[in-house]
Amino acid sequence: MDDFEYVRPGSVGEAVALLAEKPGRARAMAGGTDLLVQLKVGRRTLDRVVDVKGIAELNEIHVGSDGGITIGAAVPCHRVYDHPAIVAGFPGIVDSASIVGGIAIQGRATLGGNLCNGAPSGDSIPSLAVVGAVAVIAGPSGRREFPVSEFCTGPGQTVLGADELLVAIRLPAPPPRSFGHYLRFIPRNEMDIAVAGAGAWVALDEAGVVTAARVVLASVAPTPIEVPDAATAIIGTRGEATALEAASEAAKAAARPITDMRGTQAQRRHLSGVLTKRALAGAIARARGEHVPGAHEAHRVHASATH
Amino acid sequence: MVAVDARTATKVVVQATINGEPVQFLAEPRQTLLECLRDVLSLTGTKEGCADGNCGACNVVMDGRLVNSCLVLGVEAAGASITTIEGIAPVGGLHPLQTAFLEQAALQCGICTPGFIVSASELLKRNARPTEDEIRFWLAGNLCRCTGYDKIVRAVLQAAEMIHPAA
Amino acid sequence: MTTTADRPATSSPTRVISINDGANIIVSHGDYAVIGTRPVRHDGVDKVTGRAVYGGDTRLNGLLFGKVLRSPHVHARIVSIDTSKARAVPGVHAIVTNADLPTAEDREVNLGEGGGNLKYMSDNVLASDLVLYKGHAIAAVAAINVHVAEAACALIEVEYEVLPAVHEIKAAIAEGAPLVHPSLTTKSLGKDTGVHSNITNHARLQIGDPDAAFARADVIAEGEFTTTMVHQGYIEPTNATAMWYADGKVTIWTSTQGSFAARDSTAQILGLPVSRVKAVPQEIGGGFGGKINVYLEPVAALLSRASGRPVKLIMTRAEVFQATGPAPGSYSKVKFGATKDGRLVAASAEIYMESGAYPGSDTGAAMRCLYSPYKIDDMRVDGYDVLTNRPKTAPYRAPGAPQAAFASEQVIDDLARKLGMDPVEFRLLNAAHEGTRLVNGPLHKKVGGIEVLEQTKAHAHYQSDLGTPSPGTKRGRGVAIGYWFNIGLPSSVAISVNADGSVTLVEGSTDIGGSRASIAMQAAEILGVRAEDVRPSVVDTDSIGYTGVTGGSRTTYATGLAAIEAARHVIAQMTARVAKVWSVSPDEVSHDHGAFRAGTRSMSFKDAAGHLDETGGPITGTASLDPQGHGGAFATVTCDVEIDVETGKTQVLKWTIVQDAGKAIHPSYVEGQFQGASAQGIGWALSEEYFMNSKGEMTNTSLLDYRLPTAFDVPMINTVIVEVPNPGHPFGVRGVGEASIVPPMAAVANAIRDAIGVRMHALPMNPGAILHALGTI
Incomplete structure (x- = not known):
C-alpha cells in the first residue's frame, strides 16, 4: 500500500476543509472496513485519509421528540443494533446492521460508510431507503439533505462531492403500524456479499390493510433500486399470497442484474422476486405486531444433531 | 503516479495501552494495527490469514470491541486500549477458554486459535451462557480449516461453564 | 440421543471404551495405559497463548521483506524484463529473476517422495521464458519493508507476448x-x-x-x-524466510509439511548439494497437502544471496489462491x-x-x-x-x-x-x-470396509427419520463411502532419557495437527511412562535423520513406528543397565508397563533412569525406518440436508462420519481429523470453487468470495471411530487424515438427490446450480 497522510479532525468544518484541500485525493474514513481493503489491493490510492471518528456529531445517535432518529455517520453497526429506539422503531435497519460482515466487522463498520461506499450490494442501503432516510451532507458552502434512495449513482459512485462529508443519516418518525424488513440471499449463512437483497417497508391501517409501502432491491442493478410497482401491488391488500406474488413479479421485472462470480442474471432476477415476497411478508407481520426474526436468525435451520 | 513517495513514509508516534501496559510505538499511517503488533511490537500471537477482514485470525479487542486488526490503522490505536491473545491470560495461568481449547482438543494446526480465543472471550463477556447457535453466529467471522468447528463449539461451552458454573 | 455404541460391531471382538456426549463413539480393541487416552497435547499451551512461532512469525536480525511480481496473464511469452527502475528505489536491496537460478535440466529428480521434472520445478518458482498461469512468479524484490518491496515490484517492466490459453x-x-x-x-x-x-x-x-x-x-x-x-484453504498463508550465509550455506525457515522435502527441493532448484541447505520447520498453520511443494523458499534464498541479509516472503491470500x-x-x-x-x-x-x-x-x-x-x-x-x-x-x-x-x-x-x-x-x-x-492388481490387506458400513447402518442417525422440513423446504439423506490407501515413507526418531525418568523425543515429522502427541504417546506406551513424561520436539534437517512429509496419513503410523522402535532401543539399553545394578544377566531382566523385573525384584523406569550416570552414562534410542505395512482406510458419511426450493440453498442438518482408524492413539485428534475433513467436504460440495472469468482468470481470490464454511454453516459432526487393527503396526494404526474427505461430496449429492429428485453432476452444488437443476432458472 502506498503511504498517505492520516488526519483526525475534531469538527465537521475541519474535516470538510481537509477533504476540500485535496479533491479526489482525500477520503473520509469511519470504520475503514471497505476503504482499507480498497487501499490494500490498490483499487484506490489516496494522499490523505480523514478519520472522522473524532468528530462528536458523527458519533451520536439522537432520538427526536417526534420519534425520528439521527444516526451519526461514524456510528458503528453494533451501536445501531444495540440501540433500543432503533430496535423498536426500525427493525429493518437492525436486520441490515447485524449482517454486515461478522461481529468484528460490526465493531467498526458504519451505516454511513456502507452508504458512501456506494456498492450495489450495500446491505443497509435498502433498509434506509425504504423508511425514507435522508443523508445529511456537509460541504464547504454549508449543509444539504438528500434522500438515501437516490444517494447512489453507480457502482462505487454517490452524489457526495469530493469536498463533502456525510454527517448523519436522518430517519423520519415512523407512522403508526409501520415496519421494515430486510432480507438478502447469500450462499453461506454469514460473511458473504448479497447475491440479491430486498428491503421492504409497509404501513398498515387499523384494519390491517397496507396503506403505504416501499421496496428497494440490492445487488441487482448498478445501484440499489426502488421498485414502485411492487409497492403498488401490495398497497390496498392485507398481504395475501396473490398480492405478494404480484409484488414479486414486479421486482423481477425491475431487476437489471449482471452475471458475475456471485450469481447469474437469471438467479438474481429470480431471487429479487423471492426476497421481495418474503421481505414484504415479514414487514407486514411486524406491522401487525408479530415477531419476525432478524435476517441473521432466519438463515440457519436449527437442527444440529447433538443438541 | 502516486503523490506520496512510498519510500519516504513519515512515521507517527502512537501511544496506546496494549495488554494493560502503556506503549509507545512508531507507525507509518499505511501500516495496519496488525502489522504494528506483529512487526513493530513483536506481538506475533495475532495472526494474518487474509488481510481483509474475512478470517478473524487477527482479531483483537480495541476499546471493548472485537475488531479485525488488519482493518484498523496502527495510527488509529492512539489513545486506545487493546487486548491481544498475549493479554488474555493472567500471569502464570491460562484463561478458561485456553484451558477448554486444550482439554477439548479444539485446535489442530493452531493458527486460527488466537483469533478464536480472543473472539470467544468477548462473546462470554456479553453472554455468559451462549447456546450452540449463538456461539456459531458470533464466531462466523473466524475461519478454521482444521477442526470442522465441532470441538471449538464444545470448548466455548466448556469455558462458559468454567466461568459461570451452573448452580 | 441414543447411540449404537452398545451394539458391538459384528466382525472382530470389540468393546466400547468411550462415549463422548453421545456424538462420538469408539468401537475399540486393545488394552493400553497411554494409547486411547486424551492428554493435553505437548505444544498446546504455546498455541493457545500465541507463543508458538509459525513461519510468518520468523524474526531475524537485519530481516528484509520480499514481494513477488506475478504474471497478470494466463499464458504469455516473456519478451523482456527491465528491473532498472525498481532497483533505483531507495530501500530496495535485491531483485531476482529466473536468470539468477542455475539453468535447470529437463530431467526427473527423485526427492524421496514425489519429485518431478527439475526444469518444471524451477520454472514454477520463477518463470523463465513463459508464464503459464495468472500469478506465475516472474521476479522478486527484497526491501526494508513489504510496502517498499511492493512499490518496487510495480516498477518492474515486463513485456509480454500474450498467447492463446x-x-x-x-x-x-x-x-x-x-x-x-x-x-x-x-x-x-x-x-x-x-x-x-x-x-x-x-x-x-x-x-x-x-x-x-x-x-x-x-x-x-x-x-x-x-x-x-x-x-486446500489453509489459514496460514504460504511463507518462507532464508539466509544465504557468506560460506555458501543456506538456512530456510518455513511452514512446511516436510522439512526434508523442502530442503531437497530447494537444494535441487538452487543447484546446491543437500548438505549446504538446512530447513528449519516452523509451526505450520495448515497444509492438507498444499505445503509440500516449495514456492518461496528458493526465491527467498536468492534474494538473501543478493542482499546478504535474511529475507522473508509471505504470500497474500490472493497469491495463495493463484500461485500455490x-x-x-x-x-x-x-x-x-x-x-x-x-x-x-x-x-x-x-x-x-x-x-x-x-x-x-x-x-x-x-x-x-x-x-x-x-x-x-x-x-x-x-x-x-x-x-x-x-x-x-x-x-x-x-x-x-x-x-x-x-x-x-x-x-x-x-x-x-x-x-x-x-x-x-x-x-x-x-x-x-x-x-x-x-x-x-494387489489384494486388499485386512481392511474395515464391512465394519464401517455396519456401524453406519446401525447408527442412530441412519436409523432416525428425517423429521419435518421447515416450510418451503425439502429434506433428504445421502450416504457415501470412500477409500484411501495411506502411505508409509521413511521416518526417524531419537529418544534420550533424562535422569529424572522423563524423556526427550526428537522427530523429523512436522506437526500439523497434534502428531507430537500421537507419536509421544506411542513412545510412552512402550517405555511405560506417562504421555506428559515425554517431551517431543520437531527439529531441523541437521538434527534428525531423514523423515518424509507429514502427508498421506502416514505420520502417526510411520513416525509412530520409528518412535516405537526408538523406545524399544531405549528399553534394551536400560535393561542392560538395570541388570548391571542388580548384578544379573540382562537376559534375566524383563520390562513391562514401565517396570523392570528380575525374579521378585522390580525397578521403575524412573528409578532406572536415576542409575544411568553410574552404569555407563546417557542413553539415546534411535530409529530410522521405511515401513511398508501401512493399511488402507474406509470412511462413510451419512448426511441430512434441507433445501429451500425457492432459493436453491442447501443446509446440512445432520452429519455422521464413520471411519476405520485401525487404532486411535489420541481419539480427540482422530475425531478432529474426521470432523475437519467433513467441513472441508461440505465446502467442496456446496460453496468452494475457483471461479473463472472468460479470460480464465480466477476472480474470487479472497476469503470473502472463496467460501470456506464458517462455524455457522456446519452442524455438530457425529463421529464413529472404528478400530480394525492394521497388522502392519504394533498398535494397529492405519492413519486417519485423508479417507474422511473422500465421501462427503458424494454423500451431499446423494442427499440432494433424495430431497429434490435431481441428480447433481457438477461441483459445487451451490444455490444457483440447484435452481438450475430444478429448472427454476
Whole structure:
C-alpha cells in the first residue's frame, strides 16, 4: 500500500476543509472496513485519509421528540443494533446492521460508510431507503439533505462531492403500524456479499390493510433500486399470497442484474422476486405486531444433531 | 503516479495501552494495527490469514470491541486500549477458554486459535451462557480449516461453564 | 440421543471404551495405559497463548521483506524484463529473476517422495521464458519493508507476448486446443504416441473383461461428472524466510509439511548439494497437502544471496489462491453394472484430471481408489492427465480420490435406487474385504470396509427419520463411502532419557495437527511412562535423520513406528543397565508397563533412569525406518440436508462420519481429523470453487468470495471411530487424515438427490446450480 497522510479532525468544518484541500485525493474514513481493503489491493490510492471518528456529531445517535432518529455517520453497526429506539422503531435497519460482515466487522463498520461506499450490494442501503432516510451532507458552502434512495449513482459512485462529508443519516418518525424488513440471499449463512437483497417497508391501517409501502432491491442493478410497482401491488391488500406474488413479479421485472462470480442474471432476477415476497411478508407481520426474526436468525435451520 | 513517495513514509508516534501496559510505538499511517503488533511490537500471537477482514485470525479487542486488526490503522490505536491473545491470560495461568481449547482438543494446526480465543472471550463477556447457535453466529467471522468447528463449539461451552458454573 | 455404541460391531471382538456426549463413539480393541487416552497435547499451551512461532512469525536480525511480481496473464511469452527502475528505489536491496537460478535440466529428480521434472520445478518458482498461469512468479524484490518491496515490484517492466490459453479440461482436450507445452506428446499406456496434445499421460487399470461383464448385468447405471479446481484453504498463508550465509550455506525457515522435502527441493532448484541447505520447520498453520511443494523458499534464498541479509516472503491470500498448488478439477464418466439380486458385476470409468501448468496430476490415486470399496471381478478405469493454463496442481487430502468418489458414489446410489435396495445394504452386499482384488492388481490387506458400513447402518442417525422440513423446504439423506490407501515413507526418531525418568523425543515429522502427541504417546506406551513424561520436539534437517512429509496419513503410523522402535532401543539399553545394578544377566531382566523385573525384584523406569550416570552414562534410542505395512482406510458419511426450493440453498442438518482408524492413539485428534475433513467436504460440495472469468482468470481470490464454511454453516459432526487393527503396526494404526474427505461430496449429492429428485453432476452444488437443476432458472 502506498503511504498517505492520516488526519483526525475534531469538527465537521475541519474535516470538510481537509477533504476540500485535496479533491479526489482525500477520503473520509469511519470504520475503514471497505476503504482499507480498497487501499490494500490498490483499487484506490489516496494522499490523505480523514478519520472522522473524532468528530462528536458523527458519533451520536439522537432520538427526536417526534420519534425520528439521527444516526451519526461514524456510528458503528453494533451501536445501531444495540440501540433500543432503533430496535423498536426500525427493525429493518437492525436486520441490515447485524449482517454486515461478522461481529468484528460490526465493531467498526458504519451505516454511513456502507452508504458512501456506494456498492450495489450495500446491505443497509435498502433498509434506509425504504423508511425514507435522508443523508445529511456537509460541504464547504454549508449543509444539504438528500434522500438515501437516490444517494447512489453507480457502482462505487454517490452524489457526495469530493469536498463533502456525510454527517448523519436522518430517519423520519415512523407512522403508526409501520415496519421494515430486510432480507438478502447469500450462499453461506454469514460473511458473504448479497447475491440479491430486498428491503421492504409497509404501513398498515387499523384494519390491517397496507396503506403505504416501499421496496428497494440490492445487488441487482448498478445501484440499489426502488421498485414502485411492487409497492403498488401490495398497497390496498392485507398481504395475501396473490398480492405478494404480484409484488414479486414486479421486482423481477425491475431487476437489471449482471452475471458475475456471485450469481447469474437469471438467479438474481429470480431471487429479487423471492426476497421481495418474503421481505414484504415479514414487514407486514411486524406491522401487525408479530415477531419476525432478524435476517441473521432466519438463515440457519436449527437442527444440529447433538443438541 | 502516486503523490506520496512510498519510500519516504513519515512515521507517527502512537501511544496506546496494549495488554494493560502503556506503549509507545512508531507507525507509518499505511501500516495496519496488525502489522504494528506483529512487526513493530513483536506481538506475533495475532495472526494474518487474509488481510481483509474475512478470517478473524487477527482479531483483537480495541476499546471493548472485537475488531479485525488488519482493518484498523496502527495510527488509529492512539489513545486506545487493546487486548491481544498475549493479554488474555493472567500471569502464570491460562484463561478458561485456553484451558477448554486444550482439554477439548479444539485446535489442530493452531493458527486460527488466537483469533478464536480472543473472539470467544468477548462473546462470554456479553453472554455468559451462549447456546450452540449463538456461539456459531458470533464466531462466523473466524475461519478454521482444521477442526470442522465441532470441538471449538464444545470448548466455548466448556469455558462458559468454567466461568459461570451452573448452580 | 441414543447411540449404537452398545451394539458391538459384528466382525472382530470389540468393546466400547468411550462415549463422548453421545456424538462420538469408539468401537475399540486393545488394552493400553497411554494409547486411547486424551492428554493435553505437548505444544498446546504455546498455541493457545500465541507463543508458538509459525513461519510468518520468523524474526531475524537485519530481516528484509520480499514481494513477488506475478504474471497478470494466463499464458504469455516473456519478451523482456527491465528491473532498472525498481532497483533505483531507495530501500530496495535485491531483485531476482529466473536468470539468477542455475539453468535447470529437463530431467526427473527423485526427492524421496514425489519429485518431478527439475526444469518444471524451477520454472514454477520463477518463470523463465513463459508464464503459464495468472500469478506465475516472474521476479522478486527484497526491501526494508513489504510496502517498499511492493512499490518496487510495480516498477518492474515486463513485456509480454500474450498467447492463446486453455482454461479447463474439456477445452484442453478438444481438437485444435492451444497447447500449454507444445513440445510435449501424449504418453499412452507407457508408450509415447508422438501426438502433441494437452493430455500428457493416459493410464489404464483393468481386471477381467468389463465389456463382456456388462452384457451379463441386469441393471446398469452411469453418469458424467465434473468438479472444479478447489484450494486446500489453509489459514496460514504460504511463507518462507532464508539466509544465504557468506560460506555458501543456506538456512530456510518455513511452514512446511516436510522439512526434508523442502530442503531437497530447494537444494535441487538452487543447484546446491543437500548438505549446504538446512530447513528449519516452523509451526505450520495448515497444509492438507498444499505445503509440500516449495514456492518461496528458493526465491527467498536468492534474494538473501543478493542482499546478504535474511529475507522473508509471505504470500497474500490472493497469491495463495493463484500461485500455490490447488487440487485439480476433474471430468469423469463412470458406469456400473449389477445383477438383479444386487451383485456388482462390472465397472468402467474414464477420469480426466487437470494438472495445471505442468504435467503430473492425482489421476493415478483417483484410479486406485475409485472401485476400492467394492468387490467387482471385471473392471477398468482409464485416467488422463490434462494440462491447463492454471496453477500447477498439488495434493489436497486423499488427492484425486474425492473427485473420483463424487462420480462413482453417485452412480452406485443410482444403481441402488434402480434395484430398490437400501444404499448401505447395497454397499454391504458388495463390500470389499481382506483378499478382494484391487483394480491396480494387489489384494486388499485386512481392511474395515464391512465394519464401517455396519456401524453406519446401525447408527442412530441412519436409523432416525428425517423429521419435518421447515416450510418451503425439502429434506433428504445421502450416504457415501470412500477409500484411501495411506502411505508409509521413511521416518526417524531419537529418544534420550533424562535422569529424572522423563524423556526427550526428537522427530523429523512436522506437526500439523497434534502428531507430537500421537507419536509421544506411542513412545510412552512402550517405555511405560506417562504421555506428559515425554517431551517431543520437531527439529531441523541437521538434527534428525531423514523423515518424509507429514502427508498421506502416514505420520502417526510411520513416525509412530520409528518412535516405537526408538523406545524399544531405549528399553534394551536400560535393561542392560538395570541388570548391571542388580548384578544379573540382562537376559534375566524383563520390562513391562514401565517396570523392570528380575525374579521378585522390580525397578521403575524412573528409578532406572536415576542409575544411568553410574552404569555407563546417557542413553539415546534411535530409529530410522521405511515401513511398508501401512493399511488402507474406509470412511462413510451419512448426511441430512434441507433445501429451500425457492432459493436453491442447501443446509446440512445432520452429519455422521464413520471411519476405520485401525487404532486411535489420541481419539480427540482422530475425531478432529474426521470432523475437519467433513467441513472441508461440505465446502467442496456446496460453496468452494475457483471461479473463472472468460479470460480464465480466477476472480474470487479472497476469503470473502472463496467460501470456506464458517462455524455457522456446519452442524455438530457425529463421529464413529472404528478400530480394525492394521497388522502392519504394533498398535494397529492405519492413519486417519485423508479417507474422511473422500465421501462427503458424494454423500451431499446423494442427499440432494433424495430431497429434490435431481441428480447433481457438477461441483459445487451451490444455490444457483440447484435452481438450475430444478429448472427454476
